[in-house]
Amino acid sequence: xxxxxxxxxxxxxxxxxxxxxxxxxxxxxxxxxxxxxxxxxxxxxxxxxxxxxxxxxxxxxxxxxxxxxxxxxxxxxxxxxxxxxxxxxxxxxxxxxxxxxxxxxxxxxxxxxxxxxxxxxxxxxxxxxxxxxxxxxxxxxxxxxxxxxxxxxxxxxxxxxxxxxxxxxxxxxxxxxxxxxxxxxxxxxxxxxxxxxxxxxxxxxxxxxxxxxxxxxxxxxx
Amino acid sequence: xxxxxxxxxxxxxxxxxxxxxxxxxxxxxxxxxxxxxxxxxxxxxxxxxxxxxxxxxxxxxxxxxxxxxxxxxxxxxxxxxxxxxxxxxxxxxxxxxxxxxxxxxxxxxxxxxxxxxxxxxxxxxxxxxxxxxxxxxxxxxxxxxxxxxxxxxxxxxxxxxxxxxxxxxxxxxxxxxxxxxxxxxxxxxxxxxxxxxxxxxxxxxxxxxxxxxxxxxxxxxx
DNA sequence: AAATAGAAAATTGTATACAATTTAGTTTGA
DNA sequence: TCAAACTAAATTGTATACAATTTTCTATTT
Numbered sequence: 106x107x108x109x110x111x112x113x114x115x116x117x118x119x120x121x122x123x124x125x126x127x128x129x130x131x132x133x134x135x136x137x138x139x140x141x142x143x144x145x146x147x148x149x150x151x152x153x154x155x156x157x158x159x160x161x162x163x164x165x166x167x168x169x170x171x172x173x174x175x176x177x178x179x180x181x182x183x184x185x186x187x188x189x190x191x192x193x194x195x196x197x198x199x200x201x202x203x204x205x206x207x208x209x210x211x212x213x214x215x216x217x218x219x220x221x222x223x224x225x226x227x228x229x230x231x232x233x234x235x236x237x238x239x240x241x242x243x244x245x246x247x248x249x250x251x252x253x254x255x256x257x258x259x260x261x262x263x264x265x266x267x268x269x270x271x272x273x274x275x276x277x278x279x280x281x282x283x284x285x286x287x288x289x290x291x292x293x294x295x296x297x298x299x300x301x302x303x304x305x306x307x308x309x310x311x312x313x314x315x316x317x318x319x320x321x322x323x324x325x326x327x
Numbered sequence: 328x329x330x331x332x333x334x335x336x337x338x339x340x341x342x343x344x345x346x347x348x349x350x351x352x353x354x355x356x357x358x359x360x361x362x363x364x365x366x367x368x369x370x371x372x373x374x375x376x377x378x379x380x381x382x383x384x385x386x387x388x389x390x391x392x393x394x395x396x397x398x399x400x401x402x403x404x405x406x407x408x409x410x411x412x413x414x415x416x417x418x419x420x421x422x423x424x425x426x427x428x429x430x431x432x433x434x435x436x437x438x439x440x441x442x443x444x445x446x447x448x449x450x451x452x453x454x455x456x457x458x459x460x461x462x463x464x465x466x467x468x469x470x471x472x473x474x475x476x477x478x479x480x481x482x483x484x485x486x487x488x489x490x491x492x493x494x495x496x497x498x499x500x501x502x503x504x505x506x507x508x509x510x511x512x513x514x515x516x517x518x519x520x521x522x523x524x525x526x527x528x529x530x531x532x533x534x535x536x537x538x539x540x541x542x543x544x545x546x547x548x549x
Numbered sequence: 550a551a552a553t554a555g556a557a558a559a560t561t562g563t564a565t566a567c568a569a570t571t572t573a574g575t576t577t578g579a
Numbered sequence: 580t581c582a583a584a585c586t587a588a589a590t591t592g593t594a595t596a597c598a599a600t601t602t603t604c605t606a607t608t609t
Contacts, residue, residue, distance in 0.1 A: 111562085135591070145564045146591090154373060158380030167570055167591055182470040189415050193408075248404040252474075332593070357561070367594045368561090389561055389600055552609085559602075564595105571590075578583085 111148035122161050123261045129174035188301045190253040195300035198243035199293045210239040214285050221278035333370035344383050345483045351396035410526045412475040417522035420465035421515045432461040436507050443500040
């Protein structure tokens with residue numbers, strides 16, 4: 106909505122939430138944010154509204170805004186949807202990607218190799234985003250890409266922790282290799298299945314994933 | 328966000344957009360809406376923000392808000408996603424619905440029969456919503472249900488027109504019957520496929536659908 | 550007469566002021 | 580000493596005022 110003030114504000118907060126700088130459950134007081142960004146409460150409220158609409162913050166009427174803490178049930182639900190959307194992206198990408206796009210995807214993949222070998226989590230995280238972004242674009246469905254990206258961002262604070270597990274990096278990299286093959290060969294069904302699995306169970310059991318999450322990040326009674 | 332004022336305002340506007348009372352492309356001036364609802368511009372802006380986040384209105388910075396007009400390309404993209412989400416709902420519903428829920432779905436289905444036979448479009452539309460809502464609930468995935476419902480609402484102004492086509496009602500009713508069967512029998516794959524087709528091509532060609540849309544409703548250059 | 554430039558009006562974005570509700574702190578009672 | 584109730588402070592929701600940009604209308608020139 107707002108152009109000059111509220112928009113950068115939204116982006117900054119979104120970034121901090123997605124990266125985990127602002128942990129789920131953190132209170133977001135309008136006055137505090139207004140002072141921090143040297144603006145009035147009005148654009149702050151707009152930004153919070155927008156973040157609430159994405160689901161990144163939760164606004165309880167008359168009781169302020171907090172960084173959204175996702176309950177266990179809801180998180181499983183979101184991963185279930187995420188898997189399907191990622192799978193769909195992969196399927197469409199396998200069908201529709203141009204030759205150049207396939208080459209670029211391969212390049213993105215290789216770019217992650219050194220990070221994977223050196224266990225550079227932050228580096229691999231960036232390469233990982235790039236790889237998946239390529240697939241989103243390749244689906245040739247901008248709306249699907251937007252939705253999938255939004256959900257990925259919303260789950261990012263949790264997925265990020267997951268990638269910190271030992272050996273998760275090399276596993277992820279190997280899976281990317283298989284996905285790249287399937288897409289390169291135009292094998293829609295296989296690309297879909299691989300991407301679905303890649304996201305959901307992340308090659309290990311979902312229970313393992315849950316077990317590694319700090320309990321503070323999970324809302325207890327929701 | 329806001330409780331007393333902005334929330335009902337949002338619901339009213341959303342309803343009017345979804346039902347087509349406010350046609351795509353209609354300008355939404357803040358002052359005008361403020362006077363109409365006897366409130367200030369502040370809650371109006373909040374409501375518009377929320378509607379923009381759902382995608383029901385488009386806000387161009389410094390240039391006001393209009394009811395979102397979906398371009399042809401984007402509409403096809405959204406239908407593609409919608410089909411997948413509906414199919415997923417059907418698949419999960421076939422797997423997870425309780426006996427009672429299946430009975431309720433059957434009841435919803437039968438409820439639409441008279442409307443279908445009498446060509447009562449408004450009546451059938453309501454029954455149709457009920458039928459699909461049952462499936463959403465049955466997926467036991469509240470997040471998926473929310474997303475699917477939101478997309479359905481966003482496409483509602485266009486789908487509504489489609490249902491007005493001759494014989495579309497009885498076709499839809501017959502398809503519902505098959506879907507009900509698949510879900511009742513727990514045939515996940517078939518339920519998924521049937522619901523996918525039900526949404527997308529709507530049993531006829533997508534081109535036919537496009538051809539029946541008034542050109543005013545489609546944004547020409549986007 | 551048409552087109553362009555300028556000015557005025559209207560509309561959006563932001564800030565501030567006010568009202569209402571919630572939360573926290575203190576006091577009083579059992 | 581603990582609990583409950585009342586008061587005060589803080590925070591959110593709404594309204595209004597002001598600033599900035601866009602749009603429209605008019606006037607002048609070609």
